[in-house]
Amino acid sequence: MASSDLEDLISHFNLKISNVKKTLQLRSIGQEPSLKLVLYKIGQEVVLLHDLLNKMETEVQQQERLKNRLKDLQQSAERDQIEAQRLRENIPPHLPKPTQSCITWPTVKHGEETKVAERDHAKKPMKETIPIKEAAFITTEEFQSVPAYMKGRLTYHQINAVIQEINKAVVGKYKILQQPVKSMNAAVRSLYLRFLKEETKDTKGEFFVVEADIKEFTQLKMDKRLHSIFSILRHCRRLRQVRDSKLVRYIIC
Known part of the structure; x- marks a missing residue:
C-alpha cells in the first residue's frame, strides 16, 4: 500500500x-x-x-x-x-372625415296621395350632385371612451365595419330617391314609395334608414350584437333614433 x-x-x-x-x-x-x-x-x-x-x-x-x-x-x-x-x-387616404353640419333634404308632406307625390317629385327632380351624408368612422380615442359594459367583446374594427354597412344602406336609399320617377322599374318604384311614406316631420332635412333598408342594402342581421353596436354609435353621436309605434328610424348625425 x-x-x-x-x-x-x-x-x-x-x-x-x-x-x-x-x-x-x-x-x-x-x-x-x-x-x-x-x-x-x-x-x-x-x-x-x-x-x-x-x-x-x-x-x-x-x-x-x-x-x-x-x-x-x-x-x-x-x-x-x-x-x-x-x-x-399607411393610413388610407379615402377615410371619410367627420362633418359638422347636416345637408338638408326636401321632403313631401306625410299623408299626401301617392300619385301627387310622384307628380311633385317628377316636376322637381333631385339634383344628382347633392352629396349623401354618411356617418364618419369612430376614432380609437372615441372607442376607448366607450364604457366597458357597452363594448363587451366588440372590437374597434367590428364597429367601423357596421358603420360602413350603414353608409351603404344610406347611399343605396338616397340614390333611389334622387332618380327620376319615370326611369324606375316596378321594384325600385316600390322602394321609392316606401321611402316617402316613412318620412315624417321629425326626419325632415335628415338622412335616415330603417330596419327594412338595412336588410335591403346590406348583409347585416338585426340581432342583439347589432343593437349593441347601435348603442355605441349613439354614444359616439354617429346615430340617433326616432321611434313611433311602427318604426325605428336611425338618423345619421
Whole structure:
C-alpha cells in the first residue's frame, strides 16, 4: 500500500473519531440543567429561521413570476408600438372625415296621395350632385371612451365595419330617391314609395334608414350584437333614433 493511501486512510479515521467525540460532548452538554434553556432557545431560533427561509423562497418565486409577466407585457407593448407605427405610416387616404353640419333634404308632406307625390317629385327632380351624408368612422380615442359594459367583446374594427354597412344602406336609399320617377322599374318604384311614406316631420332635412333598408342594402342581421353596436354609435353621436309605434328610424348625425 502506498504511503499516500495510508495517510488518507488515517486522516479519514481521525475525522470520524473527531466527529464522534464532538457528538458525545454535545450530548453530555445537553444533559446539564444550566444549558437546557439555552439549547431550547437555540432550537426555537432554528425553527423561526427555517420559516423565514421558506417565506423568502416563496417571495423569490413570486418575484420571478412577476418578472416573467412584465417581460411578456414589454414584448407585447413593443409589438403594439411597431403595429401602431406601421398603421400610422399607411393610413388610407379615402377615410371619410367627420362633418359638422347636416345637408338638408326636401321632403313631401306625410299623408299626401301617392300619385301627387310622384307628380311633385317628377316636376322637381333631385339634383344628382347633392352629396349623401354618411356617418364618419369612430376614432380609437372615441372607442376607448366607450364604457366597458357597452363594448363587451366588440372590437374597434367590428364597429367601423357596421358603420360602413350603414353608409351603404344610406347611399343605396338616397340614390333611389334622387332618380327620376319615370326611369324606375316596378321594384325600385316600390322602394321609392316606401321611402316617402316613412318620412315624417321629425326626419325632415335628415338622412335616415330603417330596419327594412338595412336588410335591403346590406348583409347585416338585426340581432342583439347589432343593437349593441347601435348603442355605441349613439354614444359616439354617429346615430340617433326616432321611434313611433311602427318604426325605428336611425338618423345619421
